[in-house]
Amino acid sequence: MKLIKAIIKPSRIDEVKEALNEFGISGMTIFEVKGYGRQKGHHELYRGAEYQIDFVPKVMLEIAVNDDSVADCMKVISEAAKTGKIGDGKVFVLDVAEAIRIRTGEIGTDALS
Secondary structure (H helix, E strand, O other), X not given: OEEEEEEEOHHHHHHHHHHHHXXXXXXXXXXXXXXXXXXXXXXXXXXXXXXXXXXXXXXXXXXXXXXXXXXXXXXXXXXXHOOOOXXXXXXXXXXXXXXXXXXXXXXXXXXXX
């Protein structure tokens, strides 16, 4: 099992969610986060004064998948989240040692579906 963490632009969340649903993934956890990479933040104008915003708003998705679905899931996310502009985001894959569905007691990959 793997845990996919994707950090994307908030404006792309609906497209990513729809693409994942079409792929067959219906469960995910979504966090509103802030950060920066190559963007190094951005400037905003407020009442005539310019401010440096160091952290850019992003959305982080966490999705637990079977090992055989990882590559396809990463492709679906990256294609749906891509705008071609700086700040599109990143996708990370982490190992998951174990999972349990609390309601039924299912363990391992059975707990994911």
